[in-house]
Amino acid sequence: MKKVSIIGAGMTKFGERWDKSLKELVVEAGIKALVDSNLSGNEIEAVYGGTMAAGRLVGQEHVGALLADAMGLNPLPSIRVEAACASGGMALREAYMAIASGYHDVVVVGGVEKMTDVSTGDATIALAGAGDVEWEYFSGATFPAVYALLAKKHMAEFGTTEEQMAQVAVKNHENGSKNEYAQYQNKITLEQVMKSKPIAEPLKILDCSPITDGAAALVLASSDIARKYSDTPIEISGVGMASDTLPLHDRASLIELNATKVAAEKAYRQAGVTPKEINFAEVHDCFTIAELLAVEDLGFFPKGKGGPATQEGETALNSKISINTSGGLKACGHPVGATGVKQAVEATWQLRGEGKGRQVDNAEIGLTHNVGGSGATAIVHIMKRVN
Amino acid sequence: MKKVSIIGAGMTKFGERWDKSLKELVVEAGIKALVDSNLSGNEIEAVYGGTMAAGRLVGQEHVGALLADAMGLNPLPSIRVEAACASGGMALREAYMAIASGYHDVVVVGGVEKMTDVSTGDATIALAGAGDVEWEYFSGATFPAVYALLAKKHMAEFGTTEEQMAQVAVKNHENGSKNEYAQYQNKITLEQVMKSKPIAEPLKILDCSPITDGAAALVLASSDIARKYSDTPIEISGVGMASDTLPLHDRASLIELNATKVAAEKAYRQAGVTPKEINFAEVHDCFTIAELLAVEDLGFFPKGKGGPATQEGETALNSKISINTSGGLKACGHPVGATGVKQAVEATWQLRGEGKGRQVDNAEIGLTHNVGGSGATAIVHIMKRVN
Numbered sequence: 149m150k151k152v153s154i155i156g157a158g159m160t161k162f163g164e165r166w167d168k169s170l171k172e173l174v175v176e177a178g179i180k181a182l183v184d185s186n187l188s189g190n191e192i193e194a195v196y197g198g199t200m201a202a203g204r205l206v207g208q209e210h211v212g213a214l215l216a217d218a219m220g221l222n223p224l225p226s227i228r229v230e231a232a233c234a235s236g237g238m239a240l241r242e243a244y245m246a247i248a249s250g251y252h253d254v255v256v257v258g259g260v261e262k263m264t265d266v267s268t269g270d271a272t273i274a275l276a277g278a279g280d281v282e283w284e285y286f287s288g289a290t291f292p293a294v295y296a297l298l299a300k301k302h303m304a305e306f307g308t309t310e311e312q313m314a315q316v317a318v319k320n321h322e323n324g325s326k327n328e329y330a331q332y333q334n335k336i337t338l339e340q341v342m343k344s345k346p347i348a349e350p351l352k353i354l355d356c357s358p359i360t361d362g363a364a365a366l367v368l369a370s371s372d373i374a375r376k377y378s379d380t381p382i383e384i385s386g387v388g389m390a391s392d393t394l395p396l397h398d399r400a401s402l403i404e405l406n407a408t409k410v411a412a413e414k415a416y417r418q419a420g421v422t423p424k425e426i427n428f429a430e431v432h433d434c435f436t437i438a439e440l441l442a443v444e445d446l447g448f449f450p451k452g453k454g455g456p457a458t459q460e461g462e463t464a465l466n467s468k469i470s471i472n473t474s475g476g477l478k479a480c481g482h483p484v485g486a487t488g489v490k491q492a493v494e495a496t497w498q499l500r501g502e503g504k505g506r507q508v509d510n511a512e513i514g515l516t517h518n519v520g521g522s523g524a525t526a527i528v529h530i531m532k533r534v535n
Numbered sequence: 536m537k538k539v540s541i542i543g544a545g546m547t548k549f550g551e552r553w554d555k556s557l558k559e560l561v562v563e564a565g566i567k568a569l570v571d572s573n574l575s576g577n578e579i580e581a582v583y584g585g586t587m588a589a590g591r592l593v594g595q596e597h598v599g600a601l602l603a604d605a606m607g608l609n610p611l612p613s614i615r616v617e618a619a620c621a622s623g624g625m626a627l628r629e630a631y632m633a634i635a636s637g638y639h640d641v642v643v644v645g646g647v648e649k650m651t652d653v654s655t656g657d658a659t660i661a662l663a664g665a666g667d668v669e670w671e672y673f674s675g676a677t678f679p680a681v682y683a684l685l686a687k688k689h690m691a692e693f694g695t696t697e698e699q700m701a702q703v704a705v706k707n708h709e710n711g712s713k714n715e716y717a718q719y720q721n722k723i724t725l726e727q728v729m730k731s732k733p734i735a736e737p738l739k740i741l742d743c744s745p746i747t748d749g750a751a752a753l754v755l756a757s758s759d760i761a762r763k764y765s766d767t768p769i770e771i772s773g774v775g776m777a778s779d780t781l782p783l784h785d786r787a788s789l790i791e792l793n794a795t796k797v798a799a800e801k802a803y804r805q806a807g808v809t810p811k812e813i814n815f816a817e818v819h820d821c822f823t824i825a826e827l828l829a830v831e832d833l834g835f836f837p838k839g840k841g842g843p844a845t846q847e848g849e850t851a852l853n854s855k856i857s858i859n860t861s862g863g864l865k866a867c868g869h870p871v872g873a874t875g876v877k878q879a880v881e882a883t884w885q886l887r888g889e890g891k892g893r894q895v896d897n898a899e900i901g902l903t904h905n906v907g908g909s910g911a912t913a914i915v916h917i918m919k920r921v922n
Contacts, residue, residue, distance in 0.1 A: 212625075228618060278596055278597045398604075
C-alpha cells in the first residue's frame, strides 16, 4: 500500500451560520483547502464527503455529487459516506484507502453539516437516528440520555465526579478561546458548568456539545508526490475503524467504548507507535463523559483514571498530553458530519506548527478520534510530521 | 491493484414488505449471500452498505454500523455510502476498491431501502433529495417531472415516441414475470401503458418504477482466493463512476447523461472490452425514458436510436442485447439503495447460468448501470465469467 499525506487543510468558522447554505459552507472550506494545497485543481481525481443527516436537516441527499458540483469538480467521482457523528472521519478513511490502494493520487475530503435550519427539537430527532431508532429512540432515549447512562455507570464504577466531567468543558472552552474558528470563544468556570441547566442527569447543558453549522476540508495525496505541493506534508501513518452494537443494552461493557479500543489498536499497530508517543489528540467529546471514556480507551490513562487526570490538569494544553486543542466538540462546535474532518484539520495545523495561541510544543505525532452515535462506530487516525 | 470477484449473492423478494423492518431485510439478504459464498463468517473483514434515505424514510441513520450489528459482524468496520438511487452501486465500487487496494480480502456489500413505511407523498419528497433541493424541488420539480423534461427533449430531438418508451415497460414486465424476486410479475400490454394514468406528461404511471422495500447483498473476495469458496467466481473487470450537476439547467446537454458516458468509458477501458462484447446489461430504468438514454449512452445503440431499437425488440431477452433481464427497476421494483446491488446479483446469476426462465444464452460478459438522481452520479460495473 502507498503512503498517504495531507497537503491542504481548511475550514469555515463553526457556529450558527444562517448566512450560508450547506453548499456554500462546503465551497468555503473546500476552496480554503485547495488554495492551501497549492494545487491547480486539475490534479484532483475524486471527492469523499461526510455528512450525517442532510436529508433530515435540509432535505438534501446525494451530497457527494452536490459537493463535486458546488466545487466545480464534475465529472469526478464523488462519494458521500455516513456514520452518524463519525461521518467526517469515515470520509477521511475512505479517501485514505483510495490513495493507499494506488487507485487515486490526489483526493479532496470534505465534511459538512447544516443543523440550524431546523428547530433544536427537530435536530435532536435527526441526531437520534445515530442510535438504534427501534430500541432506543422509540423508548424516548435521545443522545443526552444515552450518554447520561454511560456517565452514571462510570461514576458508580470508578467514583468519577460531576466536577471531573465539568473540568473537561472548562478546559475545552479555555482552548476554544484561542481558536478563531470555534463556535464558543468564551472561557467558562467550573461553577458555571455545575450550576448550568440539567439536561439528562448528571449531564448539564455545559456538559453537552452544541448544535452547529460548519464544514471542513482536506486535500490528500500519495506521499511520493506530496512534496511537489507542500513543504510540510503531514503523513497519515495509522488508520483504525471498528463498529459495535447501536443500542447500549447489547454491549458487553458500559465502562468503555469497545469500538474505540479496537480502532485504536489497529491504528497504533499500523503506525508503530504507543499511546505514550502521542503528543496531542483531538477526541470525540460530544458530552464531557465521552472525553473521559476516550482518554482511557485510547490508552492515555488507565481505565477509570480519566476523571482524576483531567481534574489534575494532565489533559490541558502542553501538559502530559494536550487533548482537544481546537476546543473539541464542546467549544469548537459539532456540525456532526464536519467534526471528523475538522479534527484532522486541527492536527495538520498543530503538526505544521500553525497552532497559533494554542500550539502544542514539539508536536510530532497527533491522533484524531471520531465516534458515531454512542460508540457504534469509532475511527482513529494517527498523523505525524515528516522531517 | 488486485483483481476482485463476486463469490456470493442474495436478495429478498422486492415489494411492499410490511412484514419486515429495514434491519430484517438486511439480515435476510445478507445471510443468503453468506450461505451462497460458502464462507464460515470469520473471513469477512469489512461491510459496505448503500442506502439513500433511511433517515427520512424510517428515521435511522448510522446504517453501516446497523448492518454490521444486525448481521452479527461487530466489530468489523462498516461503511455506509449514499449516492441517491446509485447508493447500491457506490457500495459495490467502494467494496471493490477496498479489496483492489490490498487492504481487505473478503468484504460484504449490502444495499437496502425501506420505503413503504411512509406515505407515497412523503417518499416522493424524500426522493426529491436526490436532485438539487434548492433549485429543483423548491420550484416544485419532483423526479417524474425532471425525467419528463428529459423525455420531451428526446422526443423533440430524435422523434422518440411515447409508444417506444412504453415498450420498455412492456419488455421489462415480460422479463419480470420470470423473476420470483420481482415486485410485479404480471405482464402488461402496450395499450395498458399508453392508457395508464398520466403522471408528468409524457410519462404515465406505467412508465415509472414503483416505491419498493427490499435488500440485496454480495460477498466479494480477492480473485486469488475466490476459488477457495466458489466454483464459479464472477470477476469484476471494470469499474467506472462519474458525477454531473444535480440540476438539469446546469447541464451541457439534455439528450444524454454525461455521467453515464464518462463512467462507461472508464469501465470499458479498464475491462478492455467494447459495448459490442456485452451480452446483457442491467440498466437504470427508473423511468422508461431512462432506459432509452442508458442504452444509447452506454454505446449499445447510436444516440437517438434507443427508441426504435426497443420497438424492434433488439433489447428483449436473447435478442441483440438483453436489457434488464431481472425486470429492471420498472418490474423488479426500485428500493433505491438496494437497486445497484440487485443489478449485480442478477448479473452474477446470469453469468453463472442461474438465470432460470430468463437465462441469457452464452452469457460471458455483463454490465450494470446505476444512476443517482437525474444523472448527477452514474456507476458502471463490467463483470465476466472466469473460465
